[in-house]
Amino acid sequence: MTRGRFIAFEGGEGAGKSTQAQMLAAALEAREIACVVTREPGGTPGAEAIRQLLLGLDGEGWHPRAEALLFAAARSDHVERLIRPALEAGKWVICDRFVDSSRAYQGGAGGLSDSDVLALHRVGSGGLLPDLTLLVEVSPETAAQRTRARDGGDADRIGGRDAAYHARVAAAFARFADAEPARFARIDGNRDAEAVHRAVLGALDAFGQAL
């Protein structure tokens, strides 16, 4: 049995990751390639419960290190119970956010060191990395317009952090992509969804993951 491919979408809120994950899954299914679409934080019952703790908690919220541990714990359950078994069964896994989100949000923007975030990932998830990470990048104006149209101004605990925090997240993602060109493709997400989807398929092709 050939192992499946592990593809992650990354980027800021409103970049269009979930839309592109669904469009890629439809393209795979049209080619009769079995795939699983999942998300972080979440993807398993345990990780979805941790998602509620992370994004829904009222009051003072989590200290940055506690937040990083909770994301790593959710990911650990997700990797062991869903991602690895699906890959071993030969399915493609399309994941809406993965460890690079922890590196960008809890690391680059939140103040933890990259090596600490990666150490938690080694302990929790054996250091599993995607075969390809598609970084969907949009301007802050595009992101704000899309999330406003969808949520009417409501944001979760992390999405609601200030513009400087989100600018640090975007800068961190760009640094990771530039540092690891063999694993990342940067996609301009400001275009309409079909044009972004074509760029996603082009990136898969260029990375030798052609459909």
Ligand code: Z5A
């Ligand atoms: N987080 C973290 O801190 N550390 C971690 O390790 C992980 C996560 C894994 C999860 O939020 C939060 O957790 C997130 C990071 C943090 N907070 N922030 N910021 P989430 O899962 O609830 O939400 P999100 O990941 O930020 O995604 P999102 O807001 O749903 O955005 P998206 O998936 O990138 O976008 P979308 O849902 O595909 O599209 C948004 C809207 O735009 C929607 O109405 C679409 O129909 C529309 N759209 C999409 N694409 C287009 C194009 N191309 N043109 C026009 N309109 C479009």
